[in-house]
Amino acid sequence: MHGVGGQGLASVKLPEKTVMVAESAAFFPYSWHQPTRGQVPAVNNALDLVSFVDGHVSYIKIFWNSSVQYPNGAWSLAAYYDPPDSYEYKWSGD
Secondary structure (H helix, E strand, C coil): CCCCCCCCHHHCCCCCCEEEEECHHHHCCCCCCCCCCCCCCCCCCEEEEEEECCCCEEEEEECCCCCCECCCCCECCHHHCCCCCCCCCECCCC
């Protein structure tokens, strides 16, 4: 899983875009704020609250690639890969 755990804050290349803390629903992603009924729990562009390395907090869309599955058929978590560059965040500090 991506993240900044164990990484010095000064080494984070884009602190304004790198996630420091997020509500747990962002990892799936799912939106507690705008839940969808009748769909799988994970939803692309789910809206979640995220805190960034630079200290700001935003209510943003979380990317989920529904085509990524594990060999056992389980869905991937959004936190396992960085989103496309057009999104307002990234999980990794590099």
